[in-house]
Amino acid sequence: MFENFKKFSYELAGRPLVIETGKIAQLSNGSCLVRYGETVVLANASASASPRDGIDFLPLSVDFEERLYAAGKIPGSWNRREGRPSDKAILASRVIDRSIRPLFPKDLRNDIVLSLTVMSVDPDCSPEIAAMIGSSIALTISDIPWNGPIAGLFVGIVDGEIVINPTAEQREKSTLELTVSSSKNKVVMIEAGANEIDDDTMFDAIMLAHNTITPLINFIESIQKEIGKPKFAYDSCDIDHDMFDKISALVSEDVKSALNTDDKRIRDDRLKPVYDKVFEALEEEYPNSKAMINECMYKLQKQIVRRWLLDEQRRVDGRRMDEIRPLAAEVTLLPRTHGSGMFT
Known part of the structure; x- marks a missing residue:
């Protein structure tokens, strides 16, 4: 059986x-x-x-x-x-x-x-x-x-x-x-x-x-x-590498400049016009490709941050590899609970 x-x-x-x-x-x-x-x-x-x-x-x-x-x-x-x-x-x-x-x-x-x-x-x-x-x-x-x-x-x-x-x-x-x-x-x-x-x-x-x-x-x-069974073929969801190369050539330096701050809110504000620039430049060649462009932009940011880590030994917020971010802790924040605390 x-x-x-x-x-x-x-x-x-x-x-x-x-x-x-x-x-x-x-x-x-x-x-x-x-x-x-x-x-x-x-x-x-x-x-x-x-x-x-x-x-x-x-x-x-x-x-x-x-x-x-x-x-x-x-x-x-x-x-x-x-x-x-x-x-x-x-x-x-x-x-x-x-x-x-x-x-x-x-x-x-x-x-x-x-x-x-x-x-x-x-x-x-x-x-x-x-x-x-x-x-x-x-x-x-x-x-x-x-x-x-x-x-x-x-x-x-x-x-x-x-x-x-x-x-x-x-x-x-x-x-x-x-x-x-x-x-x-x-x-x-x-x-x-x-x-x-x-x-x-x-x-x-x-x-x-x-x-x-x-x-x-x-x-x-x-x-x-x-x-063991042979592995099945699947539909690749990788990024469009030609699109990535064009985006990298177009805004790589702009992205580096936008990321170079220790304030995440400032970083996000700086990236918005960079995204707009990319969407405008690629709109005709890649219509209805906003999701793929966003994915390429994310990969570009990741690549830049990784090169900073490997080549310059610094993090995206400027900290050195052996430096931790500021930490703070408080207790007894709430009056009626058995205990309360906040760690940031």
Whole structure:
């Protein structure tokens, strides 16, 4: 019945990692069931057939979905249904989003949904890490254009020793809470909290995670070679490069002059006549192209600010690379609240 069913096994931090495909959610673009210890996560990746109109970003949605039954609990009392996502689930979705989003093509505008359903929880085997690995595998074996794979790990420090994917008991004693995701060649994302960890120890922890992830990436690539689908062709939503070159030649110096202030309101006021100049100059050659012109102007501003950072080591508001903006904090602003504060 399941002629496409495949099972792949790996050992991660001394615990079995088993990937199953070809049995569940076979109509999605890519799907896998991740078993890490006794933690089980179903990862599904789906994409629309055409790009969404009128947007200048990748419409990617990552949904990390917890289920009470995964921990052996049943909703009771008057509430018989699952509730809204917990803060932990929202943060897990964001960490995974930050890990995978930079690896999609910059000109892709198709809707992409990544559903990560936690079906069983082993406290010693993090469902967040299983979901991150599952999301990478689902995208890698799918036909969705993506420049992965990546993988992720938790890192802790227990009794002075760096530990990969610490158990629940070890996490209670750990002085470091570090999440690292990386590709085969470089670290992609870091999320960290620690109790006064020195720089060298933090660096060693990050590099140990990266070196542990590298063979895991090889494992994911071996799965792709066996069952991966060819990536589909998509309608590019990249800017018109001829238009960009003309705009750059026309107003590059004007944009530099407009951006060269530490007051955002003045910057915006200076840019308005520059935009008007561009619209007037290109109206005949590029009619009804206001959205594309705006996109080219945004790219031009981004390019100029990046060159300032790399060539002159200064930010758009004039600050040096090692200089932070002025900060201010106030408390007790509201009379009847339990507490209030403002940080700017």
